[in-house]
């Protein structure tokens with residue numbers, strides 16, 4: 001038995017849309033758990049990812065980006081962030097470098113620290129992401145601004161994309177965790193079921209393949225997930241999903257001319273789903289129109305918001 005004290009706790013990753021929160025989680029875990037796209041508001045729910053080493057277990061909680069709510073879906077996403085924040089032992093406030101003269105969005109940082117973090121009473125590590133976009137001198141300059149303006153418990157710069165400074169981030173987090181034995185076995189990467197990640201993969205492909213408002217108007221629901229390989233290894237698993245859109249025109253865009261777009265979506269998603277599950281699947285996608293689902297509490301609830 002290793003007698004050195006072990007730490008285990010919850011670290012929330014919080015920040016604006018497109019900050020690289022999900023990229024950071026994936027790079028720390030060395031596994032693509034949380035979906036990533038160049039578009040803002042990709043993540044809509046809490047994603048739990050568990051990091052293990054010899055001295056600590058960190059349960060990372062990736063969250064949606066904080067935005068000005070424009071509809072009920074956004075309100076639900078903000079509520080997910082608020083509830084997740086309550087569970088955190090330490091907050092990773094992720095502020096992306098803009099790559100421009102202003103260094104980073106100070107107005108957002110002000111809102112994050114004053115409206116979210118101060119009232120929560122949580123200890124905060126400010127992490128400036130995308131440091132690959134700036135020189136080391138500019139990094140130091142930004143770190144000094146953050147330190148002197150909001151006085152977080154620690155400040156550091158990382159690049160999630162280039163996987164730089166991530167071991168330092170782990171070492172910075174560890175002292176803030178309670179001394180506690182691991183809550184999960186070492187081979188546990190997440191607490192969410194496979195079907196959740198299947199729906200996320202399909203959503204990611206929709207974000208990557210379609211433009212304009214289509215990804216934002218779309219939700220994916222798994223209707224049936226039949227594991228058939230256990231009884232007969234030659235049979236593929238059957239996954240039936242509903243792809244929900246708000247309008248008939250969006251349905252037509254998703255399907256595309258002669259169904260070409262939908263076929264491409266199915267093929268691209270299936271490839272990643274099979275890779276995640278490690279076995280072949282039949283993937284069936286049904287497009288359904290649910291007018292204004294993003295504004296309707298009962299529908300949002302049934303989609304898990």
Ligand SMILES: Nc1nc2c(ncn2[C@@H]2O[C@H](COP(=O)(O)OP(=O)(O)OP(=O)(O)O)[C@@H](O)[C@H]2O)c(=O)[nH]1
Pocket residue numbers: 016017018019020021022023024035036037038039040041042043044063064065066129130131132133158159160161162
């Ligand atoms: N240059 C650079 N780009 C990055 C870095 N980290 C993430 N990105 C890019 O930023 C974009 C958004 O990344 P995500 O990880 O989806 O960001 P997020 O904060 O989870 O976004 P939401 O889920 O929409 O709130 C992607 O195109 C990433 O490749 C980084 O360190 N440097």
Ligand SMILES: [Mg+2]
Pocket residue numbers: 021022023034035036042043063064
């Ligand atoms: Mg995300």
